[in-house]
Amino acid sequence: MxxxxxxxxxxxxxxxxxxxxxxxxxxxxxxxxxxxxxxxxxxxxxxxxxxxxxxxxxxxxxxxxxxxxxxxxxxxxxxxxxxxxxxxxxxxxxxxxxxxxxxxxxxxxxxxxxxxxxxxxxxxxxxxxxxxxxxxxxxxxxxxxxxxxxxxxxxxxxxxxxxxxxxxxxxxxxxxxxxxxxxxxxxxxxxxxxxxxxxxxxxxxxxxxxxxxxxxxxxxxxxxxxxxxxxxKASIVIQKRVFRFENAWLREPMCQKIVEDVWSSGASVSFYAKIKECSEILSSWGREITGSFKNRINQCKKTIKLLKGRRDSNSIAVLKC
Structure with a gap:
């Protein structure tokens, strides 16, 4: 509600x-x-x-x-x-x-x-x-x-x-x-x-x-x-994050290298295990490359608050997010 x-x-x-x-x-x-x-x-x-x-x-x-x-x-x-x-x-x-x-x-x-x-x-x-x-x-x-x-x-x-x-x-x-x-x-x-x-x-x-x-x-x-x-009324249940591949990663050469390295290592590892490992590595790497939009927005809001707090009448800050 x-x-x-x-x-x-x-x-x-x-x-x-x-x-x-x-x-x-x-x-x-x-x-x-x-x-x-x-x-x-x-x-x-x-x-x-x-x-x-x-x-x-x-x-x-x-x-x-x-x-x-x-x-x-x-x-x-x-x-x-x-x-x-x-x-x-x-x-x-x-x-x-x-x-x-x-x-x-x-x-x-x-x-x-x-x-x-x-x-x-x-x-x-x-x-x-x-x-x-x-x-x-x-x-x-x-x-x-x-x-x-x-x-x-x-x-x-x-x-x-x-x-x-x-x-x-x-x-x-x-x-x-x-x-x-x-x-x-x-x-x-x-x-x-x-x-x-x-x-x-x-x-x-x-x-x-x-x-x-x-x-x-x-x-x-x-x-x-x-x-x-x-x-x-009840406690909010936080659901487990689901892996989603970002198309923006395809423009990064490192993306192909990660997939190749995972797929060529550990021949005895099962097909599903390789998919799981690949998604985990891509997720971690992807956060560094494309970043989290939610985190970026929150950071922009924090910056706006800081600028408001300065109350500098001698200059007008222009913020580009």
Whole structure:
């Protein structure tokens, strides 16, 4: 099961629409919570049809800002509970028999009204004590480490948010990947990065789903990065790697030499043993020649993080992966 949360800053733009469609396909999403959709319900319905999701709940934009939407893949697995301009609360019961409560939260952007969001979470907490997952743009941080650049975050906001989490007995999930989810002024002396998007869960939720992982997708068409909650009820089984011959190896003279050496050695060795030995040697050699694309991508991401961390306003690094 997977849940995506994203402050998309406008669902109606073609690039945002396409970006979300690709994520749904790649990550096989079951739930999508969107904030700052900046559109009417008809736009959300077009997206719902494009990704073939059966259920939705939309709180339309008020004026020129806001708007939230929750979409889910299977209509009969979700029961709507409560909603307003800052949250959508549903009860989920899937085919596997898992039952939990899911709440998409869009924290009040106005700091002077932030207490309204905290009171809302407390109110929602008092309704039910079962397994609970809150995900979204909370518009708040839990420590100064959640912010980089600019002035220190007001301590009264940090403490107020911490008190809510403690009062409601919630657990803040660690974020895999880049530690910040929102930025402004990238590459300038005024560059600010903050972790505003997060997932809060109850202890009972973790008892049912001990293998949860919150991931910063990092790539985005908005000033916010999408966050992805992957939920696994059972331990993930790692399958044994299967040997696959790469056509790119045929351009390397060493490939033919490896095959010839294996085949000409050990005349008493069986046919299948030679195939096994040949595949093992080719696999080891091939990793050095063509490399692992996944490892290359991960290395590129690490390099990007390092470049972001330097925050050098005097030069712009151009990264070629």
């Amino acid at each position: 997977s849940i995506l949360s994203w402050n998309c800053h406008g669902l109606g733009t073609p690039w945002t629409f396409q970006f979300l469609k690709e994520i749904v396909l790649q990550k096989r999403l079951d739930f999508i919570f969107l904030s700052e959709i900046l559109c009417k319900q008809v736009t959300v319905e077009k997206f719902q049809q494009a990704v073939n999701f059966e259920g939705k709940m939309v709180v339309e934009t008020q004026g020129h800002s806001g708007g939230i939407a929750l979409l889910w893949r299977f209509q009969n697995e979700v029961t709507l509970r409560t909603f307003n301009k800052n949250h959508i609360d549903v009860f989920v019961k899937n085919k596997a028999g898992d039952e939990f409560r899911l709440t998409g939260v869009y924290g009040e952007p106005d700091r002077q009204k932030r207490k309204e969001t905290w009171d809302m979470i407390r109110m929602l907490s008092s309704i039910n004590t079962g397994p609970w997952c809150l995900i979204g743009d909370m518009n708040n941080v839990l420590s100064q480490a959640d912010k980089q650049g600019g002035r220190p975050y007001p301590q009264w906001l940090i403490q107020g948010f911490r008190d809510v989490i403690e009062d409601c007995s919630l657990i803040n999930l660690d974020l895999d990947g880049y530690p910040f989810t929102w930025e402004r002024g990238a590459g300038t002396v005024d560059w600010i990065e903050v972790r505003l998007d997060r997932d809060l869960v109850s202890t009972s939720f973790l008892n049912i789903f001990p293998n949860v992982k919150l991931i910063n997708i990092e790539v985005s068409t908005s000033d916010h990065c999408p966050i992805l909650l992957e939920i696994h």
